[in-house]
Amino acid sequence: MRVLSLGRWLRAGRVPPREPASRPSGHRHSGHRPQGPPQELPQGPSQVPPQKVSVEVLEHLEHLALVDFRDSEGVERLQKAIQFADQLHEVNTDGVEPMDSVLEDRCLYLREDDVTEGNCTKELLENARETVEEYFVAPPGNIPLVKLEGQKTFLQGSK
Amino acid sequence: MLRSSLRQVSAALKEGRVTPTELCQRCLALIKSTKFLNAYITVTEETALKQAEESEKRRKRGQPLGILDGIPIAVKDNFNTAGIETTCASNMLKGYISPYNATVVQKLLDQGAVLLGKTNLDEFAMGSGSTDGVFGPVRNPWSYSKQYKEKSVPKSHSEDEEYNWVITGGSSGGSAAAVSSFTCFAALGSDTGGSTRNPAAHCGVVGLKPTYGLISRHGLIPLVNSMDVPGILTRCVDDAAVLLGSLAGHDPKDSTTIQDDFKPFELPDLPDVSKLSIGIPKEYHAPGLSSEILSLWSKAADLFKNAGAKVVEVSLPHTRYSIVCYHVLCTAEVASNMARFDGLEYGHRSDVKDSTESMYAATRREGFNDVVRGRILSGNYFLLKQNYEKYFVKAQKVRRLIANDFGKVFGSGVDILLTPTTLSDAVPYTEFIQEDNRTRSAQDDILTQAANMAGLPAINVPTALSERGLPVGLQFIGRSFQEKQLLTVAKWFEKQVQFPVIQLEEAERHDNGVFQHQKSASFS
Numbered sequence: 001m002r003v004l005s006l007g008r009w010l011r012a013g014r015v016p017p018r019e020p021a022s023r024p025s026g027h028r029h030s031g032h033r034p035q036g037p038p039q040e041l042p043q044g045p046s047q048v049p050p051q052k053v054s055v056e057v058l059e060h061l062e063h064l065a066l067v068d069f070r071d072s073e074g075v076e077r078l079q080k081a082i083q084f085a086d087q088l089h090e091v092n093t094d095g096v097e098p099m100d101s102v103l104e105d106r107c108l109y110l111r112e113d114d115v116t117e118g119n120c121t122k123e124l125l126e127n128a129r130e131t132v133e134e135y136f137v138a139p140p141g142n143i144p145l146v147k148l149e150g151q152k153t154f155l156q157g158s159k
Numbered sequence: 160m161l162r163s164s165l166r167q168v169s170a171a172l173k174e175g176r177v178t179p180t181e182l183c184q185r186c187l188a189l190i191k192s193t194k195f196l197n198a199y200i201t202v203t204e205e206t207a208l209k210q211a212e213e214s215e216k217r218r219k220r221g222q223p224l225g226i227l228d229g230i231p232i233a234v235k236d237n238f239n240t241a242g243i244e245t246t247c248a249s250n251m252l253k254g255y256i257s258p259y260n261a262t263v264v265q266k267l268l269d270q271g272a273v274l275l276g277k278t279n280l281d282e283f284a285m286g287s288g289s290t291d292g293v294f295g296p297v298r299n300p301w302s303y304s305k306q307y308k309e310k311s312v313p314k315s316h317s318e319d320e321e322y323n324w325v326i327t328g329g330s331s332g333g334s335a336a337a338v339s340s341f342t343c344f345a346a347l348g349s350d351t352g353g354s355t356r357n358p359a360a361h362c363g364v365v366g367l368k369p370t371y372g373l374i375s376r377h378g379l380i381p382l383v384n385s386m387d388v389p390g391i392l393t394r395c396v397d398d399a400a401v402l403l404g405s406l407a408g409h410d411p412k413d414s415t416t417i418q419d420d421f422k423p424f425e426l427p428d429l430p431d432v433s434k435l436s437i438g439i440p441k442e443y444h445a446p447g448l449s450s451e452i453l454s455l456w457s458k459a460a461d462l463f464k465n466a467g468a469k470v471v472e473v474s475l476p477h478t479r480y481s482i483v484c485y486h487v488l489c490t491a492e493v494a495s496n497m498a499r500f501d502g503l504e505y506g507h508r509s510d511v512k513d514s515t516e517s518m519y520a521a522t523r524r525e526g527f528n529d530v531v532r533g534r535i536l537s538g539n540y541f542l543l544k545q546n547y548e549k550y551f552v553k554a555q556k557v558r559r560l561i562a563n564d565f566g567k568v569f570g571s572g573v574d575i576l577l578t579p580t581t582l583s584d585a586v587p588y589t590e591f592i593q594e595d596n597r598t599r600s601a602q603d604d605i606l607t608q609a610a611n612m613a614g615l616p617a618i619n620v621p622t623a624l625s626e627r628g629l630p631v632g633l634q635f636i637g638r639s640f641q642e643k644q645l646l647t648v649a650k651w652f653e654k655q656v657q658f659p660v661i662q663l664e665e666a667e668r669h670d671n672g673v674f675q676h677q678k679s680a681s682f683s
Contacts, residue, residue: 062536065536067524070529077537081540087483096560098558099562100385101385102562103372109409109411110414138515139513146514146517
């Protein structure tokens with residue numbers, strides 16, 4: 001029976017996390033009933049007032065993601081998401097290694113480098129809207145993204 | 160007949176009491192009359208009937224492919240199905256016809272299952288209500304059940320049904336609704352943060368999230384590569400074991416599947432839980448947990464204690480941070496996974512032609528809804544060079560702490576954890592949409608997503624009806640790759656609680672009532 005391996009954690013010399021502030025424990029549990037006041041949850045935005053995300057960063061994000069914020073609601077959403085994520089900083093992670101995958105103690109399967117399938121050009125091209133012979137057709141590249149007038153003023157206006 | 164379990168109907172097919180074609184036709188007819196549930200995006204009537212015909216020929220020759228031969232099933236619309244539109248409930252993939260079958264779909268078809276159609280979901284599986292897809296929200300079949308209608312205060316006859324209907328939960332709401340309303344005998348969902356167990360709880364069906372790495376994700380349009388798993392939705396635990404048996408195992412096309420041999424298993428007829436240790440994690444008594452569910456949770460713990468199991472309170476101290484951790488990791492992986500949608504090779508393509516980048520940007524603006532775009536932007540923020548350590552790597556570290564918590568608890572001798580699945584029963588749609596998607600997901604995923612963080616198997620078992628006449632389920636979380644033990648405990652619990660069958664007028668009309676579940680005193 002395979003359980004999550006402990007070895008790696010022991011090696012990392014993990015420091016126990018900071019305990020959440022103690023609460024009145026109420027009467028003694030009988031051991032198996034879920035009793036006592038509900039555990040505190042991250043309620044939403046943390047107490048520290050967040051730094052507003054600068055317009056430069058917002059524009060940079062729009063460029064990286066090739067997705068636009070569209071309106072102030074979108075920016076608000078990002079702001080709230082960052083505030084929510086800031087709660088992570090309450091956790092003490094000294095000496096803890098980041099975890100990429102729960103299967104980190106196993107080796108990924110690598111198959112032999114033999115061609116076993118393919119020859120499906122026609123099927124793959126069928127799903128594309130614009131093709132020429134066996135090519136996907138794209139508009140000209142290396143042209144920086146030009147923002148629509150509305151978008152430019154919106155982000156600049158939120159400075 | 161439609162209300163029987165998968166195994167029962169399979170036996171009926173074997174004995175010739177019903178033919179695959181009849182079964183398929185009945186299911187298709189029921190899908191038509193329950194169209195108002197909006198559970199299906201695509202109904203593949205022609206291919207289903209063809210598959211049923213093939214199955215009938217095989218059965219006549221005495222050569223069925225297995226227990227699933229001829230069984231109608233449904234698949235969530237984020238699994239690729241060859242020749243069938245796969246949309247993920249998004250404008251980005253509307254009209255996209257997959258050129259291949261996802262491995263799990265292929266496995267089901269190879270065993271003769273009849274694919275009835277693709278079910279509705281939240282756009283790209285992002286959400287906890289199945290309300291945010293472009294094909295509209297899915298309605299919970301229980302909204303139309305006798306049990307719910309009896310308990311709701313009648314305002315006016317017509318107002319009732321139109322405004323009182325409750326959500327299915329998400330994001331595999333369509334699949335859960337399809338199974339719950341008897342239109343199919345099993346359905347595939349996906350589970351990234353609770354997307355199979357949440358709707359299973361709200362729709363009163365069994366929702367199994369297998370261990371990460373057990374079932375292939377090849378063909379499942381990815382949301383979070385390190386947490387996604389295909390989920391299984393059925394009406395009883397034995398059926399879930401059957402599906403699991405057909406789907407689990409190494410897939411060379413998905414290198415994140417483990418290479419260990421998987422042996423399909425059958426659950427004991429009389430499961431015994433007296434030698435087990437059941438853990439009750441105190442942090443799962445989360446704020447907002449309804450008192451009804453709290454009391455059911457307590458009673459369930461008592462049930463186990465009275466059966467001789469050792470029931471202990473345990474602690475998973477980082478539970479309160481798991482939703483924050485999930486938020487960061489999920490948005491980061493989403494930002495990466497959604498980058499493939501640029502309109503060039505498949506999917507929606509904008510008419511903008513000025514430059515590649517402007518075409519991509521316009522395509523993505525037109526194709527994605529606010530939820531998806533919001534997550535992409537947040538994810539990119541967390542992945543910026545200046546934020547990478549602070550957010551992404553930090554979240555990965557917190558993830559290890561969460562996984563460690565589970566490891567410690569299981570290492571101390573606990574076999575199975577018992578927790579609630581959701582904070583309350585299903586809420587009415589009008590109430591649900593008052594809050595935005597992110598807030599809702601943060602609230603609703605709280606009890607389910609730590610299992611995805613740690614890759615552990617978990618299952619929702621419908622437990623009882625709430626005061627409003629809606630289903631409530633409890634969740635069991637097991638050790639990695641110990642699905643047999645997990646399902647055995649779930650089966651025992653299922654037998655104890657005797658969850659009532661939904662009384663749905665439409666289903667009763669289509670059924671000849673051959674197989675009716677025994678309805679005994681319910682557990683509440």
